[in-house]
Amino acid sequence: MKTVLIAIAMILLAGALVIGAMQLTAPTTLPNADAQTFARANQMYEKGQYAAAVNLYQQLLAQGVENADVYYNLGRAAQAAGDAKLAEGAFAQAYTLAPRDEQIAQAAHASSGMIPALTQNEIALAALGFVALLSALVLTMRRRPVQAHPVI
Amino acid sequence: MNKFYRIALLAVALLGVSGLWFTSKAHAQSPYGLQAQIDADTITTDDTVTLTLTLTSPDGRAPKLNLPALDGFNVINTQTASQYSIVNGQTSTSMAYAYELQPTQTGDLVIPALHLNMNGQDLTTEALTVHVTQGNGTPTKKSNLQTNPFGGSAFGSPFGGSAFNSVFGNDPFSDPFFQDAFGRTASLDIQAVTNKQSVYVGEPVEYTVRVAGDGTLLGEPVYEKPQFKGFWAHETDSQRGGSGAEITTLLFPTQAGNLTIDPATIRTDGGFFSEPIEKQTESLAIQVKPLPQGAPAEFNGAVGKFELTATPDKTATRVGEPIVVKYQIRGTGNFDTLPDPKWQNDTNWRAYDAKAKNESSVQFGQLSGIKTFERTLIPTKEGNFTIPAVRYAYFDPSDAQYHTLEAQAIQVNVAPGDPAQTQNVAPATNASAPNNAPVVTNAPALKIAPAQLTSAPKPLSAQPLFWAMFLVPLGLVGIDLAFGLRKRYLDNNAAERRASRAYQSAMKKVRRIKRDDTTNMQIARIVLSYLEDRMNRSLLGVPHSSIAQLLMAHQVSSDAAVQVTELLRNGEVTEFGKLRLVSAQDMVTNATEVLTRVEEEWAE
Numbered sequence: 001m002k003t004v005l006i007a008i009a010m011i012l013l014a015g016a017l018v019i020g021a022m023q024l025t026a027p028t029t030l031p032n033a034d035a036q037t038f039a040r041a042n043q044m045y046e047k048g049q050y051a052a053a054v055n056l057y058q059q060l061l062a063q064g065v066e067n068a069d070v071y072y073n074l075g076r077a078a079q080a081a082g083d084a085k086l087a088e089g090a091f092a093q094a095y096t097l098a099p100r101d102e103q104i105a106q107a108a109h110a111s112s113g114m115i116p117a118l119t120q121n122e123i124a125l126a127a128l129g130f131v132a133l134l135s136a137l138v139l140t141m142r143r144r145p146v147q148a149h150p151v152i
Numbered sequence: 153m154n155k156f157y158r159i160a161l162l163a164v165a166l167l168g169v170s171g172l173w174f175t176s177k178a179h180a181q182s183p184y185g186l187q188a189q190i191d192a193d194t195i196t197t198d199d200t201v202t203l204t205l206t207l208t209s210p211d212g213r214a215p216k217l218n219l220p221a222l223d224g225f226n227v228i229n230t231q232t233a234s235q236y237s238i239v240n241g242q243t244s245t246s247m248a249y250a251y252e253l254q255p256t257q258t259g260d261l262v263i264p265a266l267h268l269n270m271n272g273q274d275l276t277t278e279a280l281t282v283h284v285t286q287g288n289g290t291p292t293k294k295s296n297l298q299t300n301p302f303g304g305s306a307f308g309s310p311f312g313g314s315a316f317n318s319v320f321g322n323d324p325f326s327d328p329f330f331q332d333a334f335g336r337t338a339s340l341d342i343q344a345v346t347n348k349q350s351v352y353v354g355e356p357v358e359y360t361v362r363v364a365g366d367g368t369l370l371g372e373p374v375y376e377k378p379q380f381k382g383f384w385a386h387e388t389d390s391q392r393g394g395s396g397a398e399i400t401t402l403l404f405p406t407q408a409g410n411l412t413i414d415p416a417t418i419r420t421d422g423g424f425f426s427e428p429i430e431k432q433t434e435s436l437a438i439q440v441k442p443l444p445q446g447a448p449a450e451f452n453g454a455v456g457k458f459e460l461t462a463t464p465d466k467t468a469t470r471v472g473e474p475i476v477v478k479y480q481i482r483g484t485g486n487f488d489t490l491p492d493p494k495w496q497n498d499t500n501w502r503a504y505d506a507k508a509k510n511e512s513s514v515q516f517g518q519l520s521g522i523k524t525f526e527r528t529l530i531p532t533k534e535g536n537f538t539i540p541a542v543r544y545a546y547f548d549p550s551d552a553q554y555h556t557l558e559a560q561a562i563q564v565n566v567a568p569g570d571p572a573q574t575q576n577v578a579p580a581t582n583a584s585a586p587n588n589a590p591v592v593t594n595a596p597a598l599k600i601a602p603a604q605l606t607s608a609p610k611p612l613s614a615q616p617l618f619w620a621m622f623l624v625p626l627g628l629v630g631i632d633l634a635f636g637l638r639k640r641y642l643d644n645n646a647a648e649r650r651a652s653r654a655y656q657s658a659m660k661k662v663r664r665i666k667r668d669d670t671t672n673m674q675i676a677r678i679v680l681s682y683l684e685d686r687m688n689r690s691l692l693g694v695p696h697s698s699i700a701q702l703l704m705a706h707q708v709s710s711d712a713a714v715q716v717t718e719l720l721r722n723g724e725v726t727e728f729g730k731l732r733l734v735s736a737q738d739m740v741t742n743a744t745e746v747l748t749r750v751e752e753e754w755a756e
Contacts, residue, residue, distance in 0.1 A: 010625070017621050024615055027606035039601035046598075066608040069599035076598055097608060103599070124612035128621055135625030139632055 003143045010136030018129045025121045034060060050081035068098035075107055184209055184270040188277035197255055198287030203263060205249045224261035225253040255284040342418045344433035352441050354455025355549040357403045358517045361416045378414035382407050384489055388514040402519055404486040408442035443547050448556050450494060454546035456485020462559035470567045471531050479525040479542060479559060487512035487521035493544045500537050501529040531566040538563055647688040654685030655751040662743050671736035675743045676723020696720055707755035715746045
């Protein structure tokens, strides 16, 4: 009974840790000005002013914005402006943030038929959950009652 | 009889074997052959006769044949083709030289015997006679020269008969490909030709690379196309036949001047029995003429031959309800880079240009296709309006003239709309910005700007708090393991455990003791119990003097030992004599002091 309680407690602890860590990955909403900058950059691109669009996207990133869409659009604008290296880097970064976005995966030349890719954060959360559950298993097994062997 | 029969049989066998040997020897001694054939022996002066000379060679070598002047005939066309074959391990190459001869007179015209010396062997054809009668102006037979001299595509030419003939319409004997191919024992050859040497900017040039192997090549030859500097290149499907291939690229010059097409390269890796081979074509020069002056205002660079149509999805609508007009340009030209029409803007509409769809294919050396533009027009006012005609100009190289197409104007009736329903009408697909600004028509779609932009936090791996979370389960396991280890250690060392806990246990008891008549006795018991735990032995009945000695044996000072014995004696006096030599408080104080002193001085 004690063992079962410990197991349940440890599993709950593992879940709590993972949920707590997930809170650390929650995106933050940026001021409206940033969304407007993003929209303006898109307009520049649509008008064929690729270099201007690249500058605006890069401004956002320089402010610390980490957004897959911004990276993707930067990649497209850089591609149109003829900066293949910048485009490649931007697509790769976008793919790191949103590997299951088909548009981004295609741009990053990632093969779509593979196992769905995980973000870095998802891998980190999985690692935390695994360690917590493994710890639970270790603690539970250590408290497993010893069976007395019958003497013949 | 039997003996005679056996000798006769042996003689016949020997004869047979020797006959076979001589036959094969004779055959081996005549590896070359030359034959002459005509496709008709009676023609009119309006007809032509095809003379085909077939030269067979075992090693692929073939000289350049020069047909001597023939009395009564003019050579009006020539062709050549080759056939490579392996029969019973013996390779041979047949070259067919076909000459289209036109008679210049009537009568029995004789094509004399032709002589050729091949590696010291004299080869001779038979003389052939052609009976020529007077014609009436209408040919009675067709020339066979447009077909394969060997008779059909089964000939085995690497490119097949028709493709071969269509490209080699010029004199094959001056063709460097054949001089090169048969001037040595090459097993892989490559040749590049263009169908035009002088074109206008934007006019297609068919660039064909023909590769011929001898069928014994190991592996797939690797083709490296030229860079086509100054051209827009449109690849077409390569054709294969026999052991050769034909790779055609449509080239559209993008600049005027004397352009050069760099050499194309073909290489094979070689194999166990063969060396790697690398062959290059020669550079080809193309003269590109600039487009003539006088281009119409609508001209945007389109070169070719086109038609333009405009089709609206409806001609009656309401304010805010879009009309989609499909403009299609079809014809031949470079559809890969075909410019858009110059659209006209109108204040009565908000116009959205959708991405252009392009469908094209190569047909007969031309890039044919359809380019479709779907314009979404959203009326902003009610009334009867005209979507203006769209004009599209192009340059046609075939007549060296500019032409202007016009898609008809479209009359549209626009009824009043419901403002509530039409305020935010936008084109359904692919349409982008309103047409008062240049529109990117072929750029990939972007991610739409959201109402609120979000930013991902630092990755978890860069957040210390995340790593601290790992310490919780790992710490619990670590603590549990440490306690387990300690427990096991203490279980295995009970005496030590008892000794290590003796002082704390005794002090705890002393602190909690009640002050009454039995205090001194209890203190003595606690101290005695402490000493038993420390020494891991029973002291029941042991005289105090012996206890003192035991203490001193553990480096406890004599003063401390005396204090201990005195304390024990006070306890016994109280227990057995019902007397208290010292007060309970003093007894507690003394016990605390003695226990601490002994614990400090104790040594194993």
